[in-house]
Amino acid sequence: MPTLIVVVVAWLMLVVQGAVGGWFGEWLVPQLAISVVVFLGLERTMVAGGVAxxxxxxPVEWLVGGVGGIYSLGLVAVFFMMQLFRGRVQGSWGLSRGIVAGLATLVHSLVMLLVLTLSESGERVMASIAWQMWTSCVATALATLVVGRVLGRLDRLMDPRRGRNVLEFRS
Amino acid sequence: MLLAWLEHHRRKVVAMALLLVPLVMFATSAGATPGKDVGAPARYAAVPMGWTQSKVSALLGVTGLFGGAGSSELRDENARLQAEVDRLREENTRLIGVLQENGRLRELVGFRERHPEYNLIPARVIARDTSPFFRVLKVEISADAKLKPRMPVVSAQGVVGQVHQVFEGYADVVIVSDPRSRIDVVSQRNRAQGVVEGLGHERDYQGRISYLSERDEVVVGDVMVTSGMGGIFPRELVVGTVAEVQESQRGLFQEAVISPSVDFSRLEEVFVIAGAE
Structure with a gap:
């Protein structure tokens, strides 16, 4: 699937989550941005995933409405971490990828906490992150399995040979 | 030459850009303090996202869940009756939505009549933030509304929060329970002073009242209103009700948990106080 389409689909998912997110309360919020980055990190190269x-x-910063930049910095850390895992975890969107996504969510939160600790003491922001990261890690892990399958299905629809060895007849 | 160099080092270039962009965002942000002016590109870049969220919330807000019900394999008569039931149900749902909206608008008009001194700008809630750490509402405003960061936002039930960032036709509102929010309050009963701070966690939307003097009597059920100190919120706007009084952790002060008077999960229309006469 071309990078631009991945970006548009991810953008739509995030925008819709913002619009209907209030239905599910503020306690158990899956972070779809992390799910998308886990997909990009595991399924795309450094250049293609990085550009996406x-x-x-x-858009993610706008939708989060948080302290500018730190959420994105966390996403970059997750992306780099996923690049290390690329090709080393289960190929399908199953349990091991869910665990990886949960770990990625914790890493994302820890990076945010680290940046806040080094830059300015937003004590209550940090308490909020430290409190919510645990439930969010579970919610995001589950959401990642869905997001990964949806994006993976789109990948296969647009590029059926992706990730498979196919014999070709060449003239 | 440059293109060839970029092509050769594209992995490093992308990695550097990935690290630099968030750092630039962070350096140019207001940090953990709400309220910040954004530049012109950012103001317009928010429009497509705000527009999509506005359409999605309008679609799913009132009739979206019930609009598509129907039957397919019943006999003709049954199908006709079913279609009639569906139509009436849909109409009923829409009318309930209209009545509820009417009620909310009446409350808002009532608020406006009770506070003629304020210059109130109406805004419609279209979305919420997508992270569990912050409590931000996205609101749609008319394009000609002149909003500024830190302007107070209220509803008929009380204080909602304050404007964080303003975009073209949209704005971010940091609500009372966001961890960056701080509002000076007094008890309506005995004028005990404190500061309501958002928790951003624990039971969804609750906040904490800090810096309440040990000598002041605060009991569950006390209504806390804005004190007018700080120059952002006008006096006597209801913030919430004391839900729990806790033992002091800071020696001189006691703390309390406050339940905001506004039900943020059902909030659809708000007012921004753009000034007072």
């Missing part, structure tokens, strides 16, 4: 992440960065 760069294109999504500002």
């Amino acid at each position: 992440l760069l294109m999504l960065m500002w």
Whole structure:
């Protein structure tokens, strides 16, 4: 699937989550931005995934409405971490990828906490992150399995040979 | 030459850009303090997202869940009756929505009549933030409304929060329970002073009242209103009700948990106080 379409689909998912997010309360919030970055990190190269992440960065910041930049910095850390895992975890969107997504969510929160600790003491913001990261890690892990399957299905629809060895007859 | 160099080092270039962009965002942000002017590109870049969220919330807000019900494999008569039931149900749902909206608007008009001194700008809630750490509402405003960061936002039930960032036709509102929010309050009963701070966690939308003097008597059920100190919120706007009084953790002060008077999960229309006469 071309990078631009991945970006548009991810953008739509995030925008719709913002619009209907109030239905599910503020306690158990899956972070779809992390799910998308886990997909990009595991399924795309550094360049293709990195460009998609760069294109999504500002929309994500706008949708989060948090302390500018730190959410994106966390996403970059997750992306780099996923690049290390690329090709080393289960191929389908199953349990192991869910666990990886949960870990990625914790890493994302820890990076945010680290940046806040080094830059300015937003004590209550930090308490909020430290409190919510645990439930969010579970919610995001589950959401990642869905997001990964949806994006993976779109990948296969647009590029059926992706990730498979296919014999070709060449003239 | 440059293109060839970029092509050769594209991985490093992308990695550097990934690290630099968030750092630039962070350096140019207001940090953990709400209220910040945004530049012209950012103001307009928010329009497509705000427009999509506005359409999605309008679609799903009132009739979206019930609009598509129907039957397919019943006999003709049954199908006709079912279609009639569906139509009436849909109409009923829409009318209930209209009545509820009417009620809310009446409350808002009532608020406006009770406070003629304020210059109130109406806004419609279209979305919420997508992270569990912050409590931000996205509101749609008319394009000619002149909003500024830190302007107070209220509803008929009381204080909602304050404007954080303003975009073209949209604005971010940091609500009372966001961890960046701080509002000076007094008890309506005995004028005990404190500061309501958002928790951003624990039971969804609750906040904490800090810096309440040990000598002041605060009991569950006390209504806390804005004190007018700080110059952002006008006096006597209801913020919430004391839900729990806790033992002091800071020696001189006691703390309390406050339940905001506004039900943020059902909030659809708000007013921004753009000034007072």
